[in-house]
Amino acid sequence: MEKVEITDPKAIRALAxxxxxxxxxxxxxTQMSRTATELAVQTGLTPSAMSYHLRALQKWxxxxxxxxxxxxxxxxxxxxxxxxxINSGGSLANPEFAVLDLELDAFRRRAKAYAKSKSESIRSxxxxxxxxxxxxxxxPNPSSVVLASNLLYLTVExxxxxxxxxxxLLHDYELEDPRRIPDKAERMATLWSxxxxxxxxxx
Numbered sequence: 001m002e003k004v005e006i007t008d009p010k011a012i013r014a015l016a017x018x019x020x021x022x023x024x025x026x027x028x029x030t031q032m033s034r035t036a037t038e039l040a041v042q043t044g045l046t047p048s049a050m051s052y053h054l055r056a057l058q059k060w061x062x063x064x065x066x067x068x069x070x071x072x073x074x075x076x077x078x079x080x081x082x083x084x085x086i087n088s089g090g091s092l093a094n095p096e097f098a099v100l101d102l103e104l105d106a107f108r109r110r111a112k113a114y115a116k117s118k119s120e121s122i123r124s125x126x127x128x129x130x131x132x133x134x135x136x137x138x139x140p141n142p143s144s145v146v147l148a149s150n151l152l153y154l155t156v157e158x159x160x161x162x163x164x165x166x167x168x169l170l171h172d173y174e175l176e177d178p179r180r181i182p183d184k185a186e187r188m189a190t191l192w193s194x195x196x197x198x199x200x201x202x203x
């Protein structure tokens with residue numbers, strides 16, 4: 001398979017939905033097939049609603065039907081490529097910014113869900129007076145959630161180089177076989193962005 005590049009404004013608008021972005025993230029990052037029911041559980045939708053979104057993504061060549069093994073009563077879906085990128089051609093007024101909002105909202109949901117689960121775990125242990133499990137701290141691992149921001153001055157060539165190096169680094173950590181997860185490995189969501197910031201240009 002190869003990279004999928006989305007350039008059609010209508011296709012970009014089709015992505016501007018939280019559940020669809022969740023599906024794209026799941027299928028492209030794992031490179032494994034999923035059923036509408038499996039994806040519905042992850043996004044909180046009904047299987048019929050998820051089937052509708054999957055057909056919409058299929059229309060724009062973002063997902064495709066996958067081979068079905070075993071029980072063939074429900075269709076399986078997979079990513080149409082190894083990576084997906086959005087290229088709006090540099091237009092300022094475009095749906096790409098709606099997609100950006102949804103990606104940031106997804107990041108916030110993951111962070112809040114992680115914080116909530118950790119708080120509930122700590123409260124549960126406190127109520128039951130359980131001793132902390134060896135090797136597991138009551139407080140979250142400081143490296144569990146990482147958020148960093150930098151301001152750089154880059155030429156067009158440097159932007160392309162940096163973007164390429166970031167993705168090469170991320171690919172180094174991708175599983176060769178998504179079905180074989182290393183022991184003690186925890187699923188982590190990453191978010192990389194590079195946005196021009198010309199609010200304070202040097203005089």
